[in-house]
Amino acid sequence: MLHVKDLTAAIGDKQILKGLDLDVGAGEVHAIMGPNGSGKSTFAHTLAGREGYEITGTVTLDDADLLEMEPEARAAAGVFMGFQYPVEIPGVNNMYFLRTALNSVRRTRGETEVSAREFLSTAQEAMDLVEMPKDFLHRAVNAGFSGGEKKRNEILQMAVMQPRLAVLDETDSGLDIDALRIIAGGVNALRGPERSMIVITHYQRLLDYIKPDFVHVLVDGRIVESGDHTLALHLEDHGYADFVNHDLDASGRPLSGATS
Amino acid sequence: MSESLREIEELTEATYEYGFSTDLDTDIAPPGLTEDTVRLISAKKDEPEWLLEWRLKAYEAWKTMEEPDWAKLQIQPIDYQALSYWAAPKQKPVLDSLDDVDPDIRDMFDKLGIPLHEQKMLSNVAVDAIVDSVSVTTTFKETLAEAGVIFCSFSEAVHDHPEIVREHLGSVVPVRDNFFAALNSAVFSDGSFCYIPKGVRCPMELSTYFRINSQNTGQFERTLIIAEDDSHVSYLEGCTAPQRDENQLHAAVVELVAKDRSEIKYSTVQNWYPGDENGVGGIYNFVTKRGRAHTDAKISWTQVETGSAITWKYPSVILQGDRSVGEFYSVALSSKRQQADTGTKMIHIGADTTSSIISKGISAGHGQNTYRGLVKVMRSAENARNYTQCDSLLLGSDCGAHTIPYIEVKNPGAQVEHEASTSTVGEDQLYYCRQRGMSEEDAMAMIVNGFCRDVFDELPMEFAVEAQRLLSVSLEGSVG
Numbered sequence: 001m002l003h004v005k006d007l008t009a010a011i012g013d014k015q016i017l018k019g020l021d022l023d024v025g026a027g028e029v030h031a032i033m034g035p036n037g038s039g040k041s042t043f044a045h046t047l048a049g050r051e052g053y054e055i056t057g058t059v060t061l062d063d064a065d066l067l068e069m070e071p072e073a074r075a076a077a078g079v080f081m082g083f084q085y086p087v088e089i090p091g092v093n094n095m096y097f098l099r100t101a102l103n104s105v106r107r108t109r110g111e112t113e114v115s116a117r118e119f120l121s122t123a124q125e126a127m128d129l130v131e132m133p134k135d136f137l138h139r140a141v142n143a144g145f146s147g148g149e150k151k152r153n154e155i156l157q158m159a160v161m162q163p164r165l166a167v168l169d170e171t172d173s174g175l176d177i178d179a180l181r182i183i184a185g186g187v188n189a190l191r192g193p194e195r196s197m198i199v200i201t202h203y204q205r206l207l208d209y210i211k212p213d214f215v216h217v218l219v220d221g222r223i224v225e226s227g228d229h230t231l232a233l234h235l236e237d238h239g240y241a242d243f244v245n246h247d248l249d250a251s252g253r254p255l256s257g258a259t260s
Numbered sequence: 261m262s263e264s265l266r267e268i269e270e271l272t273e274a275t276y277e278y279g280f281s282t283d284l285d286t287d288i289a290p291p292g293l294t295e296d297t298v299r300l301i302s303a304k305k306d307e308p309e310w311l312l313e314w315r316l317k318a319y320e321a322w323k324t325m326e327e328p329d330w331a332k333l334q335i336q337p338i339d340y341q342a343l344s345y346w347a348a349p350k351q352k353p354v355l356d357s358l359d360d361v362d363p364d365i366r367d368m369f370d371k372l373g374i375p376l377h378e379q380k381m382l383s384n385v386a387v388d389a390i391v392d393s394v395s396v397t398t399t400f401k402e403t404l405a406e407a408g409v410i411f412c413s414f415s416e417a418v419h420d421h422p423e424i425v426r427e428h429l430g431s432v433v434p435v436r437d438n439f440f441a442a443l444n445s446a447v448f449s450d451g452s453f454c455y456i457p458k459g460v461r462c463p464m465e466l467s468t469y470f471r472i473n474s475q476n477t478g479q480f481e482r483t484l485i486i487a488e489d490d491s492h493v494s495y496l497e498g499c500t501a502p503q504r505d506e507n508q509l510h511a512a513v514v515e516l517v518a519k520d521r522s523e524i525k526y527s528t529v530q531n532w533y534p535g536d537e538n539g540v541g542g543i544y545n546f547v548t549k550r551g552r553a554h555t556d557a558k559i560s561w562t563q564v565e566t567g568s569a570i571t572w573k574y575p576s577v578i579l580q581g582d583r584s585v586g587e588f589y590s591v592a593l594s595s596k597r598q599q600a601d602t603g604t605k606m607i608h609i610g611a612d613t614t615s616s617i618i619s620k621g622i623s624a625g626h627g628q629n630t631y632r633g634l635v636k637v638m639r640s641a642e643n644a645r646n647y648t649q650c651d652s653l654l655l656g657s658d659c660g661a662h663t664i665p666y667i668e669v670k671n672p673g674a675q676v677e678h679e680a681s682t683s684t685v686g687e688d689q690l691y692y693c694r695q696r697g698m699s700e701e702d703a704m705a706m707i708v709n710g711f712c713r714d715v716f717d718e719l720p721m722e723f724a725v726e727a728q729r730l731l732s733v734s735l736e737g738s739v740g
Contacts, residue, residue, distance in 0.1 A: 048695050049694075049695070050691055051687075051691070070694070071691060071694035071695050072694045072695075072697050072698060072699055072700075074695075075694070075695055075696060075697035076697055079695075080695075081695050083692065083695075086692070087686070087688050087689050087691075087692040089689055089692070089693075089706070089707055089710055090710055090711065090713075091709070091710030091711055091712065091713030091714070092706055092707070092709070092710035092713075096706075097693075097696075097706070100698060100702065100706065101693075101696035101697050101698060102697075104696070104697035104698045104699070104702065105697035108697065140710065140713075141710075157696065161696070161697075
């Protein structure tokens with residue numbers, strides 16, 4: 001479904017991604033872990049279409065060339081990004097924002113727009129999913145939200161947008177254990193055979209709740225190791241030290257113990 | 261960075277959709293301003309002697325005055341002798357039915373989206389339509405008359421209700437108040453008049469629609485609204501003008517008298533032609549608006565200023581009566597080469613008076629936007645309170661936003677608060693919206709409308725929608 005081949009990304013002279021390959025099949029959940037500065041967020045933004053990067057390589061979603069598309073076209077193609085730092089938009093209420101977003105992608109896809117009444121029930125379901133209080137729809141987008149509310153709002157938006165590919169960038173950062181449980185519950189409820197997810201995280205903790213099909217370790221702009229969820233457990237115990245400055249051609253696999 | 265800045269610039273280059281002019285058979289006075297011009301205008305309007313005297317007094321005052329130069333505006337010198345001070349569409353003798361409105365004029369208003377046929381009109385909004393110097397029609401007159409409300413053109417009021425006009429004209433904005441007010445007092449042509457009797461809640465929104473059509477003419481209208489004790493009225497004005505290469509002068513005066521326990525809500529959606537992106541053409545909008553609030557009365561100004569090459573305008577409230585309330589809500593957009601120097605004056609005289617000011621300035625293109633406001637608390641104003649919030653939004657790197665608050669407090673019990681902020685539409689905000697599927701234009705319009713929310717919430721429903729649309733259109737452009 002998603003194919004990433006030899007992807008590089010740079011800002012000015014600074015090379016961040018250095019040849020990243022990843023294949024994500026329909027319905028799969030892939031976790032990407034890695035130390036600070038390894039390029040995890042940059043990878044997410046290159047999928048979502050943020051400007052300012054020089055990019056080479058190929059990224060296709062359902063055979064469509066994502067790299068050629070504007071961010072809004074990617075959204076219409078089914079790419080959803082859960083932001084690490086969701087942006088505040090003062091004066092614009094969530095209801096209006098969400099319905100505009102949903103109808104924008106529907107218009108682009110040639111589908112009929114959703115009426116206010118239909119939308120309300122969609123929104124209500126999404127709110128229940130992440131236990132958002134009733135006044136949520138009439139508050140401004142993320143303005144004055146706590147850190148946990150902002151992250152819950154991202155999952156709520158994902159529930160409304162029903163994406164083909166969800167890229168969740170450190171959705172667990174800054175959450176207490178209850179918020180983490182709510183968010184993970186929302187994400188799990190949204191898993192499905194036609195929806196793929198890329199979950200970017202620092203900590204194995206999140207993966208206790210969202211069980212990934214695959215775990216990848218991203219170091220210095222490349223994926224240096226892939227495995228199943230036990231790879232995350234190893235990282236939890238040993239940190240990234242095994243991979244940082246690790247000679248990729250070395251014969252001894254640092255993870256041999258963890259995967260056995 | 262430069263890429264997205266350029267996109268923002270493109271986004272903010274709007275096309276003006278009301279730039280057409282209508283070929284009306286018009287009666288225009290020769291250019292120039294002398295005592296004879298004043299007499300001519302008065303004679304054309306068949307005015308009583310007292311009004312002519314009043315005009316002449318204003319003219320004499322104006323001759324001794326100088327244009328104000330304190331505003332942060334760059335204004336090409338205006339040749340007052342090159343302007344024509346009287347222009348009126350020639351019309352068959354006015355009868356009392358809308359069917360008698362010149363079809364060309366009706367078409368013009370249809371094109372502007374203001375149908376003058378009563379059956380097609382916005383329900384519950386009465387419209388006084390003014391073209392160039394004169395009122396062409398007023399709708400819903402009978403309905404209003406049943407409630408005792410007088411809503412008509414200024415000229416009609418002078419003939420039909422001379423005692424009310426004479427008592428209040430110039431009582432809030434004296435003829436010598438300032439250069440442009442004096443000029444207006446001398447040569448004003450028409451405008452709207454509104455009188456709400458004691459205890460009456462006006463049954464519908466009142467609205468005046470101003471249209472400048474002729475070339476090389478100034479528009480000088482005069483609006484007078486009187487709300488008697490315990491009455492209530494909501495009033496809206498809208499304005500457009502054709503696209504022309506010369507600057508046109510618009511110098512209006514609006515006076516509001518809110519008597520005890522009454523409330524006047526005055527809303528403006530100003531969309532005069534702003535000129536092109538090189539600063540050619542556009543309206544010079546030099547307007548004096550002021551209200552006097554008596555005991556327990558409330559005056560609320562809401563303005564959405566998206567047009568005009570230059571805006572010089574400070575809708576003000578004299579809080580004369582105890583416990584009177586003044587409010588000012590403003591959205592001012594300056595794009596292209598537009599300049600706006602706008603704000604308010606709140607003069608606290610009575611005890612326990614309160615005022616609040618919410619100003620939202622948006623600068624784009626090469627626009628310059630200045631908030632200039634005065635909060636003055638006189639010695640007599642015990643426990644006066646003011647809250648001022650000025651927010652500026654910058655779109656692009658070639659525009660400017662300036663906030664100039666003046667605060668004069670002579671009573672130590674006063675409480676005056678001022679908050680100001682300046683922000684930009686962040687690339688991260690645009691990116692966030694686009695990631696959710698919105699086009700860059702839609703995202704920009706949404707963010708800017710959100711910025712203006714506090715002010716739009718003060719507008720009557722239909723006009724809030726119109727204001728939002730107008731703002732979106734003003735920011736619209738070609739995105740690559």
